[in-house]
Amino acid sequence: MSTTFATPGVYINEINGFPNSVVPVATAVPAFIGYTPNAEYQGKSYYNKPFKINSFAEFQAIFMLPNPPPPADPARQYSPQYYLVAQKTTPTEGEYLTLSGQSYSILPDPNTIYYLYNSIRLFYQNGGGDAYIVAVGPYGPASGKPITDPTVSVINPNVQLTDLQRGLALLTKEPEPTMYICPEATLLSLNDNTTLMETMLLQAETMQTAVCIFDVIGGANPDPILYTNDIQNFRNSTGSAGLNYGVSYYPFIGTTIMQSTDIDFTNLFGGDTKQLAAILNPPSAPNPVAAQILGMIQTPPAKPLSNSQLQAALLVASPVYGQIINHVLTEANILPPSGAMAGVYAVNDQEAGVWNSPANTSIVGAVSLPIRLSDSDQENLNIDAVSGKSINAIRFFNGQGILIWGARTLDGNSQDWRYISVRRTMTFLEQSIKLAARAYVFSPNNANTWAALQSMISSFLTGVWQEGGLQGASPAAAFSVSVGLGTTMTADDLLNGYMRISVKVAVVHPAEFIVISFEQQQATSG
Template sequence: MLDNPPPPADPARQYSPEYYLVAQAQEPAVGNYMTINGQYYSVLPDPNTIYHLYNSIRLFFQNGGGDAYIVSVGGYGAASKKPLTDPTARPVNPNVQLADLQRGLALLKNEQEPTMYICPEATLLAPADNQTLMQGMLLQAEEMQTAVCLFDVIGGANPDPIMYTQDIENFRNSTGNNGLKFGTCYYPFIGTTIMQSSDIDFTNLFGGDTKQLAAFINPPSAPNADVATILGQIQNPPANPLSNSQLQAALLTASQTYSQIIKHVLETANLLPPSGAMAGVYAVNDNQNGVWNAPANTSIVGAVSLPIRLTDTQQENLNIDAVSGKSVNAIRFFNGQGILVWGARTLDGNSQDWRYVSVRRTMTFIEQSVKLAARAYVFEPNNANTWAAVKSMISSFLTTVWKEGGLQGASPADAFQVSVGLGSTMTADDLLDGYMRVTVLVAVVRPAEFLVLTFQQQQAKSG
């Protein structure tokens, strides 16, 4: 029996981004930064190591998501071992390729079940490639008629307090004009708690180069003997080496500067596009309230900060755009309530029919449910008995939706109308050609987006 058994192995890392401290001449206007000995340092990533999918999936499940189709388009690429140098620049990961994402999107043409298309990695593409991908997603969603696309805005991680509107304008210019009713967008990114201190250690700093790390936590001007000992064990492991988690715990105890570095790196790593979390919000809202309920005025589990706090005026410009009509849904902070989803619009913001996400998804739910149920009548005789059975089946389904609050009207007759038969929806030629045509009219519930309160002052009256 061994007197000193080796420590248990650390769990395998599913995602290992790399970060650097980059000296700045003055206090950075945007992004995460810290000061060490009076010098400003921006916390900047190696762009080749930044990916959003893994943490977005974790956010999806944390927010109530259920079944998910995850389309793999490849593994992680090699690190560049170089950081971004400009705090205002956003990471473009050359390992994330448009062609790979398009190939993954095309695979979904074979699947009818997914009701949402989400691609968090799209924000790591060059703007032109992101534009091509978003337009392709909208076209496919319009063709399939089964899903909506949830988009993120490039620049939503570190928005300029004044010039952030340029990021919104660039997004609106990039989505094209096709399939807008099948798309929706949320802004800005969200600061989360999805990654914990156990997910980041010294191997994620400076490309794993502890000599660069030592310059900050064991400088010649202020040597730290405990830190020197730990770094020595990392660089020259003894016969019975400590695990990385043990070395990490020792460094956190030995150096307050190191603890601060890890804290700032975690803040940066946890700033994520909101689409994954929103997919979870949609899923739990569907299960609890129905697809016809707007997925808004609700919190995001795991969201603790926002890179920009939008005001009512700023949010109004996102929600309604006179030029393009493309609505962008805001995620906002409210005193006493925290961070809330504060928008429920599609990109087709000028459309009276399709401006709301809940309306679009309710119609998709009804259309696909009816089509699926109607398959039972394929090859049945195209006569009055079959027409009556089809009408009864659809009416029964829509009555259930109405009772659950998905359709408006005081009675089922006010909520929907189903027509099928010769002389109403079909001609004699349709019968000869083998077509049974059914017309369904529904009154979908729309969210009360604007609450109008009217106040009048009544003059005092003499008694």
């Protein structure tokens, strides 16, 4: 529009020399849903409020209990309870130890088992950055007794489906998270876990911004032969909607995330040192030094020692106590892999790009697996002809250690969406272009706007192609962008205010199966 000048002088009219551009969205921002000991900062509660953090220190400041002033011991942030339960015969499953010919199973109080805290630690140990925390409530009371069957999966009655669903629903107003992770979902009953996973997949499909990373119930203590029942139960529990937005990993991983400073006598027998004394100071093998230390715990002197000092003294006085702590640590360190995988995704995207498969790489802090899968074992996980639901294996390889050995979504039979990298790349492209195109909402639906949009999107996709995110010898072979009357729109679209843009991309696929052909060649003279 022309401007009428009424005063003599010099006027400057700035004209944009460069068009709008597409700003790539973040690709590795997980949203963790679960229970925390605390959720308060500067007098404000953050329970049931998605909160973005960028470090483990920030997580501790808001979602963990404050430490008391020295010289008192730091408040325990995560205090699972374990019991040594005498067995008539040597256990064949689960963590156990044998003392003076008597076998004891290491069994947890199920009401005290939570996974979110250690999953956040694994996430940052594996290179994680920004994350959303949805704390749905504090820890519940202990039951005061262990589980009765070491072969069954732990179900924590303090973990409620309604709490986790409420936390998930809060994320409908948060478009930035690109992963939904609920480590404590495996502490639900099978039916409740089914409902939660189906709800997560439906929400992910509706929002089209995030993938769901699932853990498999039974992955902590799988039966060497009957573990396939756990796999089948998982496949039956994920429904049929939104499968290309779901990813699962199996089994759990043995980690080093919890150290000897995280477990002491307060984590044994619900803090009842009398039961511990029966093992450390039995009539058949008395240990008066250990008995004296336990007496100081039960009846503190005028100047009591701190728990860390008592713990150190017990470890010196009783080798048996050291064995107990080591076995309890082994049990407590078996964790679902979803938190670690979120960190692996973050590093993968930073170093190679979202179009690279987060596989054939290690997990920092993973030192053991509750089951070692072979090639034949993984066949049924990777490809299932009936359900088509692929499960990614975490495997041990001699000389290489523990590797992530799978790159598929739950939609394993789909030619379009079977690979994680393809699903996440398409989400990245869609959301980046969608947000950039908002600048043109209410702009004239004419050739000038169409040309500007086409140029903007093409420039962005050319950059992705140059980085290796799209396949093709040239940009023309890697993508195409169409917009305009007669190509993507009709006259009715113009009258109704619709601008339709068609974007076609050739996303790179992983080389999942590499076939090398060998044949003998006859020797030649010379």
